[in-house]
Amino acid sequence: GENVEQHPSTLSVQEGDSAVIKCTYSDSASNYFPWYKQELGKRPQLIIDIRSNVGEKKDQRIAVTLNKTAKHFSLHITETQPEDSAVYFCAAELFGNEKLTFGTGTRLTIIP
Amino acid sequence: GAVVSQHPSRVICKSGTSVKIECRSLDFQATTMFWYRQFPKQSLMLMATSNEGSKATYEQGVEKDKFLINHASLTLSTLTVTSAHPEDSSFYICSASLDRALMYNYGYTFGSGTRLTVV
Numbered sequence: 001g002e003n004v005e006q007h008p009s010t011l012s013v014q015e016g017d018s019a020v021i022k023c024t025y026s027d028s029a030s031n032y033f034p035w036y037k038q039e040l041g042k043r044p045q046l047i048i049d050i051r052s053n054v055g056e057k058k059d060q061r062i063a064v065t066l067n068k069t070a071k072h073f074s075l076h077i078t079e080t081q082p083e084d085s086a087v088y089f090c091a092a093e094l095f096g097n098e099k100l101t102f103g104t105g106t107r108l109t110i111i112p
Numbered sequence: 113g114a115v116v117s118q119h120p121s122r123v124i125c126k127s128g129t130s131v132k133i134e135c136r137s138l139d140f141q142a143t144t145m146f147w148y149r150q151f152p153k154q155s156l157m158l159m160a161t162s163n164e165g166s167k168a169t170y171e172q173g174v175e176k177d178k179f180l181i182n183h184a185s186l187t188l189s190t191l192t193v194t195s196a197h198p199e200d201s202s203f204y205i206c207s208a209s210l211d212r213a214l215m216y217n218y219g220y221t222f223g224s225g226t227r228l229t230v231v
Contacts, residue, residue: 032218032219034219034220041203041227042224042225043205043222043223043224044156044205044222045222046219046220049218051218089156098209099146099158100146100207100220101158102156102157103155104154104155105153105155
């Protein structure tokens with residue numbers, strides 16, 4: 001089955017700076033890669049996703065890049081704000097297998 | 113659109129009792145629902161996949177007789193934790209996959225989660 005690794009586990013960034021979280025996946029047949037933001041005790045919220053036919057996707061301050069050859073994808077948050085503080089999870093879906101495998105999570109703290 | 117409603121949000125039960133958690137898709141039909149368990153400061157671990165009208169598929173290591181899943185309709189899936197013990201205390205979240213045929217709506221939507229505490 002699919003295995004997703006995520007780094008770093010914790011990340012502290014000064015407000016206004018950028019944050020980058022990286023994930024690697026094991027199965028080259030994976031073709032859908034969402035990123036979720038989860039606040040304490042709440043449901044995961046989709047912040048951005050990317051399909052395997054695209055190398056990069058951007059939505060305002062958030063971007064995701066995908067390197068299919070290396071089997072890794074990254075989340076980039078620019079101009080960070082205190083409300084960006086949360087736990088972020090990457091995930092991967094194997095083509096033809098309708099379920100997500102989650103990374104281990106990154107606790108992002110934005111320092112005012 | 114594509115909202116999943118999960119109840120209850122919190123439940124405290126005595127050891128040995130059973131607890132039922134419900135997930136309803138409010139504005140779409142969920143052929144497939146997923147049940148996750150999340151321990152504090154850990155990731156979401158898939159427990160089982162439930163398909164409407166058929167038996168659920170459980171992940172390795174998940175006891176199907178302890179975690180009973182019923183998906184009797186296209187809008188309701190339930191997870192019953194039977195004979196709950198303190199080690200079952202966790203955050204349980206359901207999720208539904210969105211219609212794969214609608215490429216603009218591809219993805220998953222999550223319930224709000226249930227915090228189960230077994231005392």
